[in-house]
Amino acid sequence: MERLERLAERLRSIDPVMPSPGAKIRGWNLVLAAVEQSATVRSRSHPVRRLVLAAVSAGVLLVAGAVAASADSLPDSALYSLKGVVENVRGALAFSPSDKVAFHLDLARTRLTEAEAMIARHRLDLADRALNGLDDQLNDAALVVQSEKQSDPALGASLENRLVQAIATHDQQLAGLQGQVTNPEAIAAIAQARDRAAQAIQTANKPASSNGGGKPSASPAGKGSGTSATPHPTPNH
């Protein structure tokens, strides 16, 4: 025991290693820039502000106001189901492959934002659904890419590039989120979402025939819309 106490004392006596002044200044400049950017984003998307805006809109024009407000609603909001309806309409109006991929990638980004918000509010059930929704959208986009690569390889390659970039961005965001949460269930859900997002790239690379002659398969999560022709990204409840 005495030996270990001596060893402990020896460890305590080691002088701390300090960062160079240059590193500290560089670090502060980077942190400051990130804090400024974060404050700007927060002020734009403060939940209280959104609710006030939604209420005013509803007072002016109830239906139009509710539809507009639902665009930013989160899964724990009463307006969220309306958001699904609006997204369905948007999906029905996306005709070209480019529009379809852009639509699915936009919804994937929306689902990721929702998942982050739900994790922040400790609503892991809703966060998990949003993460599933994210993967479903990426998978749907991958199916469009897969189909387009057969009919128009040049366009297919361009769309695939957009998909890969989007997945890389989402993965980076998910990795950051994973490092910040402490709940093991949330960490596991994020890790699963990252794995499934990566699978979307494989889906895009498969020949269309491997999905039944061009017919898209269900998403890896089993909850996907399963068809790029009729996207229905209705948020799960």
Place this chain on the structure above:
Amino acid sequence: MQPLGKAASDDDRPLIERVRRGDQDAARILYERYFDRIYNYVYARLGRAEDAEDLAIDTMTRSLTRLDLFQDQGVAFSSWVYRIAHNATIDHYRRQGRATLVPLESATMPVSADPSELAVEQLSNEDLREALRTLTDEQQQVLILRFFQDLTAAQAARIMGKSVGAVQALQHRALGSLERALHGRTNN
């Protein structure tokens, strides 16, 4: 490096609220309070100044820009910052493809009742640091927090998500493992 006071979490709270409102002065105070400590923590794990700088900056950026995730987690800000640093370190190891695990028998073997005397006073700081990096992830963490960062067992327990008793037991095993590692180095 100033010791992290027991009341640090109380002192942090008003600053955190100010940072949430976009107050850069408050962010600067928290940065100054934690950056050196986090750098020191990461450096002890990695042993490379450049990597430690990058990870310390990354940790402080995440800590001060994602305060929405810190809200209501029931842990002190200091604990949260250390956890982010710890996770960033683990991610770094993964990216580098470096395993941090050591054989179980080496990590958990009881301290010998009569080992040859180890002249700890004659060991260089670098010898100690390198031997420490051969321990398991948790053993490194507990020794760094307790002896390099000068935290109490209770503070280390909060950061590691363990009971105080578990931290004390882990610390004892970690010191034993470190002693064996140092013996191995001096015998080679």
